[in-house]
Amino acid sequence: MRETVLKDIFRAVLGTSAAVLLYSLAGSAGPSVLVVLNAFSVVVVTFSVRRGEVFGAFLGTACGLAQDAFSLSVFGLAGLTKTLLGFFTGYVARRIDISPFPRAGAFLLVVSTLELGAWMLLSAVVRQEPVNLHGGLILLQPPVTALLGVALIAAERRILARRRET
Amino acid sequence: MPLWDKRQNILLLTALVVFHLILISLQIPRGQDKSLFEKSVFFVFSPVQRAAVGAVRGVRSFWLDYFDLRGVRAENRKLKEDHFFLQQENRFLQDRLGLFRSEARIRESLERFRDGLIPARVIGIDSSNPFRSLVLDKGSLDGVKKNMAVCDKFGNLVGRTIDPVSLREAMVQLITDKESSVSVISGTDRLVGSITGLSGSVCELRYVLASTTGGAVGEDLQTTGHDRIYPAGLRVGRIASIQKDPSLPLFRKILVQPHFRFNTLDAVAVLPQVQGGDK
Numbered sequence: 001m002r003e004t005v006l007k008d009i010f011r012a013v014l015g016t017s018a019a020v021l022l023y024s025l026a027g028s029a030g031p032s033v034l035v036v037l038n039a040f041s042v043v044v045v046t047f048s049v050r051r052g053e054v055f056g057a058f059l060g061t062a063c064g065l066a067q068d069a070f071s072l073s074v075f076g077l078a079g080l081t082k083t084l085l086g087f088f089t090g091y092v093a094r095r096i097d098i099s100p101f102p103r104a105g106a107f108l109l110v111v112s113t114l115e116l117g118a119w120m121l122l123s124a125v126v127r128q129e130p131v132n133l134h135g136g137l138i139l140l141q142p143p144v145t146a147l148l149g150v151a152l153i154a155a156e157r158r159i160l161a162r163r164r165e166t
Numbered sequence: 167m168p169l170w171d172k173r174q175n176i177l178l179l180t181a182l183v184v185f186h187l188i189l190i191s192l193q194i195p196r197g198q199d200k201s202l203f204e205k206s207v208f209f210v211f212s213p214v215q216r217a218a219v220g221a222v223r224g225v226r227s228f229w230l231d232y233f234d235l236r237g238v239r240a241e242n243r244k245l246k247e248d249h250f251f252l253q254q255e256n257r258f259l260q261d262r263l264g265l266f267r268s269e270a271r272i273r274e275s276l277e278r279f280r281d282g283l284i285p286a287r288v289i290g291i292d293s294s295n296p297f298r299s300l301v302l303d304k305g306s307l308d309g310v311k312k313n314m315a316v317c318d319k320f321g322n323l324v325g326r327t328i329d330p331v332s333l334r335e336a337m338v339q340l341i342t343d344k345e346s347s348v349s350v351i352s353g354t355d356r357l358v359g360s361i362t363g364l365s366g367s368v369c370e371l372r373y374v375l376a377s378t379t380g381g382a383v384g385e386d387l388q389t390t391g392h393d394r395i396y397p398a399g400l401r402v403g404r405i406a407s408i409q410k411d412p413s414l415p416l417f418r419k420i421l422v423q424p425h426f427r428f429n430t431l432d433a434v435a436v437l438p439q440v441q442g443g444d445k
Contacts, residue, residue, distance in 0.1 A: 020211045024218035024290055031296030031428050040293070057179050061186075069207040070215070070301065071294035072343060075200070076189035078294065083182045091175075126190060129344075132295055132365050 008055045009062075016062040019043035023070070035134045040067045040078070041115060041145045044086045045108050046152045049098065053090035060086025074126050078119060085115040101150055108146035116142055205330040212290075212335040216303055219289040282438025284309055286316075288431050289335070296428070297342040297365050300325070304436065305334040315389075315396045315437040322425035323348065323389060323400040324434055336436075341402065341424055342369055349392040350402050355380030358390065361402060361422055368406060371420035378418070381408060387422060397437060401425050 022039035040063040048056030064082030068075045089111050098104040116138070120131045133139070192201065286308075290301035304310050310331055316324045316338050325340040339346050342363035350371065351358050359374045374381065385405045391398030403424040411419035 016211065017214045020214040021218045023293060024215040025222060027291045028219060028222055031291050034291055034293065034296050038293075053175055054178055057182055061182050064186075065207050066211050067293045069204055069211060070290060071292045072298045072337075072339065072345070073294045074190055074193055075204045076186045076193070079189065080183065080186035083179070083186060087175075087179050126194065132297070134366075 005054075005058075008051075008058050011051075011055065012058040012062040015043055015047050015059045016040075016066050019063045020066055020070075023067075032134070032137060035137045036140045036144050037148070038067075038141050038145060040064065040082060041085065041112055041141070042148045042152070044082050045089050045112060045145060045149045046156075048086045048089035049093045049104070049108075049149075049153060050156070051090065052094060053087045056086030056088075056090030057083050058086070060084070073123065077122055077126060081115050081119045081122065084118065085111060088114075101154060104153060105146050105150045108149040109142055112142040112145040112149075200329045205332075208330045208335075208337070209332045212301065212332055215290050215301065216335060219287075219303075279438065284314075284436040284438075286310075286336075286434050286436055288434060291428075292340075295365050297363065297367065298340060299328075299343065300338040300340060300431070302327075302336045302338060302434065302436070303334065305332045305336050307333050310336045310436055311439065313395050314439055315400065317400060317435050317437060318426045318430055319433050319435070320425070320430070321401060323396060323402045324426045324431065326395055327436065338434075341426075342366065347393070348396055348402060349390045350387040351390045352381060352405070353386040353388060355382070355385065357381045357385075359420070361387065367423075369403060369422045369424055371405070371422050372417065374418045374420055376410070376416060376418050381405065381418075381420065383407060 019040045019042075022043065023034070026033045026037045026039055044056065044060050044063050047059055051059075060082035061079055063086075064079035065076070067078040067082070071078075089108075092107070092111070096107070098107050123131050131138075189203075284304055286302040286304040288300050289303045292299040300316075302310070302316075310327055312327055312329055312331055314327045316326060318324050323341060325338045325343070325346065327336050328339045330337055340363065341348055341361060342365065344363050344365045346361075346363050348361045349358075350361050357371075357374055357378065357380060359371045361369045362372055363369050371387070383405050387402045387405065389396040389398055389400040389402060403422040406421045406423040409419045409421075411417060
């Protein structure tokens with residue numbers, strides 16, 4: 001058990017580095033891209049679907065804290081919401097069939113919408129002010145997360161299938 | 167441990183949630199320095215960000231410097247022309263300055279300013295709200311400290327350095343952040359107030375009494391230096407609108423459009439601490 005947890009933590013740090021990489025690349029494209037594309041959420045949902053709830057929770061913690069460290073918002077807010085995102089994505093993905101891509105897309109859309117909602121609610125409560133919606137642009141974040149998540153899951157499945165064939 | 171075996175996953179989730187709640191509650195009320203833990207996370211992951219941006223810039227510059235050379239000649243001609251006019255303008259300004267101060271003193275202060283200037287590149291934008299902070303590729307090893315003013319390549323004020331400042335990276339609080347405050351004065355009517363961000367693309371000029379006369383849309387605002395962080399005379403923004411504020415009838419509601427633009431924020435200058443500031 002201890003070894004598994006340590007391995008999960010190590011993999012979560014690797015996953016977080018991948019998220020920071022994706023976030024940095026998105027940031028080079030412009031500030032509005034960062035509003036629409038939350039690289040940390042994309043990485044959390046993609047890995048949690050395959051690796052389950054415990055890994056999802058650890059990865060969510062690491063990615064959320066990294067997101068908070070690169071921001072002036074309250075440290076731990078994104079950490080908390082992404083921990084819940086990772087856990088519930090992993091938990092539900094093991095109990096329902098999300099093999100068909102439309103179903104996987106709908107599932108990721110629901111969980112990422114819930115995560116964004118939780119983050120906005122917590123931000124408003126903790127900072128006691130409404131969240132900046134960037135003219136509604138932030139509402140595109142869940143569909144973009146779902147779309148990229150499904151694309152990454154599809155790519156991973158294809159790679160794994162090819163490996164099995166060879 | 168039967169409970170652990172049965173409810174292992176839920177217990178782990180509960181532990182992580184409690185950990186985050188403690189982390190959040192430690193920061194309330196806000197306004198305290200960043201915790202060691204938060205600084206450590208920044209220290210660990212900021213080199214990854216630096217490497218990613220460096221790789222992208224490397225590929226882009228390789229392409230632009232060796233393959234895509236279209237328009238370079240025209241650009242060179244335009245730069246030569248600009249250089250000529252800037253030299254003339256510089257000469258003219260130096261002459262005008264010379265009327266007020268001796269040449270030796272001007273040269274000395276220019277040299278001091280140039281030596282202390284730290285050129286830096288932007289490697290990251292705030293992950294939660296782009297109008298709040300930036301990450302630079304220069305840190306304490308390059309001479310960057312907390313509370314140093316940061317300007318874009320046109321000399322417009324962008325913000326100030328804040329914690330965490332790591333060895334090779336530093337965070338900058340933008341003037342558009344709602345927790346930022348800059349003491350400013352308007353160019354024509356000498357309106358004095360404090361610019362605070364709204365965590366969006368515009369800022370607000372606060373503490374200008376409703377009874378104050380003057381101030382017009384389009385008027386430029388500059389730093390006063392009274393806050394002892396930003397040197398006096400830096401260009402900050404332009405008045406975008408002046409209205410009455412029904413919720414605060416004592417003051418005028420003045421919105422300001424900052425001069426800096428995100429698309430020109432690839433290179434910035436960290437200014438030396440001329441006036442001190444809290445360290």
